[in-house]
Amino acid sequence: MDxxxxxxxxLALRSFLAVITPVIVLAVFWFLCSEIFSFEILFTLIISLSxxxxxxxxxxxxxxxxxxxxxxxxxEIIMFTAHSERGGAAPDTAKLKLARDLVESLSREIYxxxxxxxxxxxxxATTSVNQPQQVTEQPATQIVxxxxxxxxxxxxxxQNVTVANKAVADYINKPLSEIIGKSLxxxxxxxxxxxxxxxxxxxxxxxxSVTSTRAWNRVRHAVSQDEWKQFDMVANFSSGNSTGTETMxxxxxxxxxxxxxxxxxxFVALAVHELxxxxxxxxxxxxxxxxxxxxxxxxxxxxxxxxxxASAEQLTAFVSNILNVARVEENQxxxxxxxxxxxxxxxxxxxxxxxxxxxxxxxxxxxxxxNLPPVAADRISVHEVINNLVDNAIKYSDKxxxxxxxxxxxxxxxxxxxxxxxxxxIPTSVMGDLFQKFHRSHKSRIQVGGTGLGLYLSKAIVxxxxxNIWVRSKEGEGSEFNFTLIPFDQISAEQAEGEDxxxxxxHGWIKNHSLYRN
Amino acid sequence: xxxxxxxxxxxEQPKTQPDPSQPIQRSSPxxxxxxxxxxxxxxxxxxxLTNAGYDVSIVNDGELGLHQASxxxxxxxxxxxxxxxxxxxxxxxxxxxxxxxxxLRSKVIITTNLDQxxxxxxxxxxxxxxxxIKAEITPKELVSYIQQVA
Numbered sequence: 212m213d214x215x216x217x218x219x220x221x222l223a224l225r226s227f228l229a230v231i232t233p234v235i236v237l238a239v240f241w242f243l244c245s246e247i248f249s250f251e252i253l254f255t256l257i258i259s260l261s262x263x264x265x266x267x268x269x270x271x272x273x274x275x276x277x278x279x280x281x282x283x284x285x286x287e288i289i290m291f292t293a294h295s296e297r298g299g300a301a302p303d304t305a306k307l308k309l310a311r312d313l314v315e316s317l318s319r320e321i322y323x324x325x326x327x328x329x330x331x332x333x334x335x336a337t338t339s340v341n342q343p344q345q346v347t348e349q350p351a352t353q354i355v356x357x358x359x360x361x362x363x364x365x366x367x368x369x370q371n372v373t374v375a376n377k378a379v380a381d382y383i384n385k386p387l388s389e390i391i392g393k394s395l396x397x398x399x400x401x402x403x404x405x406x407x408x409x410x411x412x413x414x415x416x417x418x419x420s421v422t423s424t425r426a427w428n429r430v431r432h433a434v435s436q437d438e439w440k441q442f443d444m445v446a447n448f449s450s451g452n453s454t455g456t457e458t459m460x461x462x463x464x465x466x467x468x469x470x471x472x473x474x475x476x477x478f479v480a481l482a483v484h485e486l487x488x489x490x491x492x493x494x495x496x497x498x499x500x501x502x503x504x505x506x507x508x509x510x511x512x513x514x515x516x517x518x519x520x521a522s523a524e525q526l527t528a529f530v531s532n533i534l535n536v537a538r539v540e541e542n543q544x545x546x547x548x549x550x551x552x553x554x555x556x557x558x559x560x561x562x563x564x565x566x567x568x569x570x571x572x573x574x575x576x577x578x579x580x581x582n583l584p585p586v587a588a589d590r591i592s593v594h595e596v597i598n599n600l601v602d603n604a605i606k607y608s609d610k611x612x613x614x615x616x617x618x619x620x621x622x623x624x625x626x627x628x629x630x631x632x633x634x635x636x637i638p639t640s641v642m643g644d645l646f647q648k649f650h651r652s653h654k655s656r657i658q659v660g661g662t663g664l665g666l667y668l669s670k671a672i673v674x675x676x677x678x679n680i681w682v683r684s685k686e687g688e689g690s691e692f693n694f695t696l697i698p699f700d701q702i703s704a705e706q707a708e709g710e711d712x713x714x715x716x717x718h719g720w721i722k723n724h725s726l727y728r729n
Numbered sequence: 730x731x732x733x734x735x736x737x738x739x740x741e742q743p744k745t746q747p748d749p750s751q752p753i754q755r756s757s758p759x760x761x762x763x764x765x766x767x768x769x770x771x772x773x774x775x776x777x778l779t780n781a782g783y784d785v786s787i788v789n790d791g792e793l794g795l796h797q798a799s800x801x802x803x804x805x806x807x808x809x810x811x812x813x814x815x816x817x818x819x820x821x822x823x824x825x826x827x828x829x830x831x832x833l834r835s836k837v838i839i840t841t842n843l844d845q846x847x848x849x850x851x852x853x854x855x856x857x858x859x860x861x862i863k864a865e866i867t868p869k870e871l872v873s874y875i876q877q878v879a
Contacts, residue, residue: 400827402852431852433828480843484811487842487864488767495773498867527864534844719861720854721838721877 225277229270237263307426310445310463315424318447318459321365321374324352361463365456370395370413373456382462384434401444402431409446413458422449429469441469479537486530494523514570521567528598532664535595536648539671546589546675550699553586553593553618553626554579560597561616564605573605573612580619586626586696592672593696596680597628599665600692604632611689625678625695632691637684645682646670669694677702758784761875762803764794764820765840766812770863774807774840777868778875791815798824803835805878808857810841817841818849825856836878840871 240259244250250258356363356376362383365374372391380387383399390398401409405427416423426445433439443463450457476484497520508516538544561577568575597616604614611633621627637645648667673680673694684690761778765771766789775785786803788794791812798806798820806824810817817839824833838859845853845860853860858878866874 402827404849404851406851431822433822433826435828439822439826476843483844484842487862488770491842491863492767492769492773494864495770495868498869499773499776502869530864531862719859719865719874721859721874722857 222278225274229267229274232270233263233267236266307428307443307445310443310461311424311426314445314459314461315447317359317363317461318449321352321356321363321459322449322452322454322456324355361461364390364395364460364462365454366395366458366460367455368417368450368457370410370458372398373454379462382440382464383432399432403427404429409444409460412446413448416448417450420448421451422447424448429465439466440464441466477537479534483530483534487527490523490527490530494520494527497523517566518570521570524563525567525602528595528602529664531595532599532668535592535672536664536668539668544592544671544675546592546672548587548589548676548699548702550585551588551590551593553583553588553628553696556588556590556593557597557616557618557628560594561601563594564598564601567602568605568614571605571608573608573614575601576613576615578615578617580617583618583620583626584698584700587699587702588676588696589672593676596669596672596694597630599669600630600694603665603692604630604634604690607690608632608634610634621695623695624701625697627693627695629691629693631689633689636686636688637682637690638686642682642684646680758782759804760784760802761786761805761807762794762797762835763787763807764791764798764812764817765789765807765809767809773868774871777872781872781876783875789813791817791820795820795823798835798837799833801834805875806835806837807840808837810839810843818853821853821856838875838878 237259240262241255244255244258245252352374353376356374357378359376360378362379362381363374363376364372364379367373371394375387375390377387379390383390385398403409407415409427412425416425424445424447426443428443429441430444431439431441442465444460445463446458446460448458497516501516501520505513505516535544557577557579561575564575601614601616608614613633615631616628617631618626618628646666646669648663670680673696677697678695680692680694682690682692759782761783763771763774763778763785765774765787768789771787771789775787778785786797788797791814793814794808794812795815797803798808808817808820812820821837821839823829824835825837836858837856838861839853839857840861840863842863844862859874861871861874
């Protein structure tokens with residue numbers, strides 16, 4: 212294998228350094244001590260010797276570690292390819308890289324084997340018309356790849372299977388005769404997690420490269436209606452070699468492992484699920500009551516009903532906040548920036564908040580300037596930011612009965628949204644920490660509840676959109692929170708998520724083309 | 730939320746006229762299968778949807794749900810994710826995976842209180858027709874959402 216000779220060379224170089232370094236150190240010390248500091252000979256000898264020994268000990272240790280590295284690699288490879296590997300470890304990119312190296316070397320050997328041994332059996336491999344007649348893989352190759360325990364598949368330039376080992380037949384539960392010579396996609400339905408699947412990748416590399424290797428994790432293939440496999444896959448593309456096989460693929464089965472991961476739900480997600488279930492039920496029954504008893508209730512009871520409804524909605528929004536804060540903490544807040552109409556988002560968000568404002572005796576004054584450009588936004592997240600800011604404004608409004616929300620184009624060419632209340636304001640002493648987690652105005656601690664997750668999360672979301680969030684406030688006169696969003700045509704293509712025919716709402720999505728598709 | 734979806738769909742699909750080749754059969758009520766193990770929630774949904782004129786069946790278990798859903802007799806399947814005996818995402822693969830031939834006629838809407846997992850997001854978006862967080866919508870909002878589907 213390639214990497215062994217690589218490490219052999221490295222090891223030789225390191226042993227040389229390990230020997231030569233103490234010698235040089237010794238000599239230099241000897242020279243320094245005797246010439247520059249004019250120490251006695253004996254003293255000089257002792258210092259130089261101890262320095263040399265120290266360096267020797269260190270280099271010996273380093274050498275041992277380096278010397279065992281190929282063994283470790285080998286062990287990793289054995290563990291990686293072993294069928295019995297278990298445990299719910301997350302996909303390991305280092306291992307995937309290792310698999311890439313492994314498959315690259317392996318493919319080279321198979322190509323070599325295919326092209327060097329004399330042709331014993333020649334037969335048309337494919338029914339393709341525009342291809343020159345090809346030669347099937349030699350039996351020698353077949354014998355070798357059959358000995359490899361993991362599934363190996365080779366394809367020609369039309370993505371027809373030219374070679375496959377016995378492990379493939381076992382893995383996808385089809386005889387080799389039904390696989391070889393046919394299009395790969397007749398035998399397997401691969402489903403990739405990444406945007407770029409095998410076909411897309413091949414189309415790309417065919418245009419740009421002579422050889423290339425790519426690894427995917429968590430690829431799925433349905434073996435039957437009731438069973439599917441999950442695996443990591445590595446493909447090596449190498450054009451113009453004489454075997455007719457252009458792409459070699461190796462499959463590393465991970466069905467058990469990924470199956471276990473899929474069923475694993477994080478503590479926060481589970482807690483949120485458990486909180487949401489009774490909330491769904493409460494909101495459902497409140498709606499039934501309010502619809503069917505509405506007309507018969509006294510104004511006082513009707514007001515109670517609205518307060519109940521508003522509180523349930525507030526709690527629902529808060530539960531989503533928890534989930535998102537957990538995502539921010541784990542760096543997992545993934546936003547899909549799309550071209551969105553800010554007016555739509557704001558109107559939906561404010562109409563969701565109206566009941567809450569009303570039961571607290573407030574009125575939300577929403578003003579949206581005309582002709583605002585579409586913004587690059589993740590709809591659900593921006594909805595949450597507006598929800599948090601307005602919710603705070605309602606909470607801290609005190610006796611004032613108005614909250615102003617305004618969307619406009621600012622002088623920097625960004626869409627700016629301001630949420631202004633006329634309440635208690637924020638003391639200057641806490642302004643600096645306002646966007647930190649669990650922070651809350653000290654004055655209001657007794658008057659208002661809340662944990663201070665909202666602003667922390669809003670900042671994280673706005674920043675992830677490439678915008679800014681800030682506050683101006685005067686004690687006793689109220690506060691104004693502002694944040695900016697970038698017009699969609701100003702962001703780069705990489706940041707933008709393509710159109711996918713899905714209409715996203717504030718609390719879910721629906722397919723655009725799902726109307727009477729059957 | 731239904732409101733904003735309505736707005737958007739009318740913007741993005743200006744040409745959404747009823748297709749004459751596929752007449753909307755209003756003579757028989759549209760059939761909905763609700764796969765949901767939380768009794769209170771399925772009761773609420775069944776009540777709201779029945780009031781809106783749909784024919785609703787409820788199943789509270791994954792394998793049983795799969796059996797009924799595969800029959801293809803439903804217009805819409807509301808599919809929870811956390812279910813006894815089989816989870817909703819697995820069921821989605823079995824109902825809507827590329828290997829399923831012929832493709833299932835029913836629309837599949839995920840109704841769950843679990844947020845979408847990033848690692849299966851793309852696949853779920855490919856296979857399902859919609860995704861709803863149950864806590865974020867009321868039964869009536871579910872009805873107006875469904876009315877956009879069938």
